[in-house]
Amino acid sequence: MALELKNVSKRVGAATHIHETSLVLEPGTFNVLLGTRLAGRKTLMQLMAGLERPTSGEIWFAGHNVTGVAVQKRNVSMVYQQFINYANFTVYDNIASPLRVAGISAREIDSRVNEAAELLRLSPMLKRRPSELSGGQQQRTAIARAIVKDSDIILLDEPLANLDYKLREELRDELPKLFAGRDCIVVYATTEPSEALLFGGKTATLFEGRVTQFGPTSEIYRHPNTLTSARVFSDPPINVAEVRKVNGDIILGDKVKWKVGRAAQALADGAYTIAIRPHHIIPTNGSQEKATIEGRVLVAELSGSESVIHFDMNGQTWVSQSHGIHPFEVGSTAKLHVDVDRSYFFDANGALVGGAG
């Protein structure tokens, strides 16, 4: 019961929203679409749901070509960022509505609504109307409605974006548990790399209407295939600079130099682009940190659990993210240590050529 996108593209007038894309989503998987709001996530979801028809290519489900089959005829559920519930229905009736449309018996409806409500901790609120619920409870109602009808495909478009931070944390923990053991395909769109990481499952990185990489989430995070994928999957933004490899050394700017490590061992001498994650540039010098850099501190954000230092080096803004409390005066010179073996090297086309992940 896999969902297959075969060379699917979507153009609207002169604008290409989705470039030719092929993807296979397996049943029983949790798939994250990660990218900015304009990367094409919404269009891709609408194509998967059958809300939009592709300009070219085909969409197959369970071995059948479903291109052009209307959304009503597909067994699909969607949850949007804005909670959508029937205002004059109780929570119970809201959750039951897709089952009533499907003509399921009252007894069966009752047991399934109660089960979904139990999972989403809505049981005490079944008799209330949406206006009497908190934002989190309203969104949980919308999610309960999406999972109650045993859909083949469940599409969640930034469902937690409008919720309080702590509530988001709670639901982020609960969501994958809801789908564990089911054979539906879950697709979850987000702008937040940290959210993709915590869900695990699989991730597709999206940039300007293209899926740049797709696979198991921590693999995509640790082994980005291109500079674009690395940029999409980094929070805070990944540090990028031009370097040269000369006689076993890596040279960055006119002052920073280190002995080539495992990340760039196999590379020929020449020019490369290096990408270094903020948490691999830290104020303390350990056995992993083989290069030292210096920069002028622009901002120091100390949250107690971590220190984020924004600094200027060679006219470019860099970010360091470290555990614990590391105060720096704004305007002072910060000396920071880089775990160069965990950096990535890209060629002139932005393709990964070295990096230990």
Add this chain to the structure above:
Amino acid sequence: MARISIENLRQSYYPNPQRDEDWALKRLSLDLADGGAFALLGPSGCGKTTLLNLISGLLKPTEGRILFNDHDVTEATPEQRNIAQVFQFPVIYDTMTVYDNLAFPLRNRGVGEKDVDKKVREIAAMLDLDRTLSKRASGLTADGKQKISLGRGLVRSDVNVIMFDEPLTVIDQHLKWVLRSKLKELHHRIRRTMIYVTHDQTEALTFADQVVVMKDGEIVQIGTPIELFERPKHTFVGHFIGSPGMNVLPCQVAGGRVTFAGNVVEAVNTKAYRGNGKKLELGVRPEFVHFAEKGIPVEIVKVADAGRFRIVETRNSEGKINLLVREGRDIPTQNVRVTFDPGHTQIYEDGWMVN
């Protein structure tokens, strides 16, 4: 510029408030020093936006006074209070150019065109709007429009206070980092009083020097981000700040010893306990729980990869204990035991830290 004093402020949206829950703000006094960067942080419904609207003058308090530099402004309009505000969604003139939008608050106050030009260009450069100055605002993305809103809030240098109500909601994650650090950089440069309302702890902790944590119409704790992280005065603060939040576990205290699930545990405030609490709890953040050879036996329930660390959920007979394991470090598979860092473990009595 102004020091803001709030005295015995109470606010209700009901005509005849009777019960405790009729009050959106219960009774609140607060001093915000001149030139500080403050955040009002709490879940929705905690009263943070009500408090902001009372300070700006959009709302009149049911009881109490608000003073700017010892001058009573309780009855003053927002205009008279001379403040700048940035809201959750862009408030801009679509038909005007970006330049004219940024210039509007200045021209409105009769600032000369030469100074207008200087200020507009300075703010535009800071927000990366300099290349779009001549464009119409209507053509911009949501991000771009909100940047103009921020610029309009920041362009005047003669305001008493600049207030931000969830200003980064519509901003994409990548840009959030940039704008947050720009705001902080700007505050450092101009030292104007800024108040930032948010439910997002990351935004509050990275922007503010002082964070006011609110819950149910009351202030629970005021402190620097480091104080709130290291010494949460209430278990709510421990839970609300930090991701995941502080572990809160049942414990017993007897004869100057703290025990959790039959294990003796050291806490920073054991000596201060005088034996009168109904509910006793131990608070320790996931950052200060470590795997060890000797310690409290637990079972690993779940491991989530957060990139630079892994969040490990463990469990024993008394409850759930989360801990963080840094990238590259191992997680034991057999005979799993944890210890708590004694310098970062606190006892709480009926929710409040014993002291």
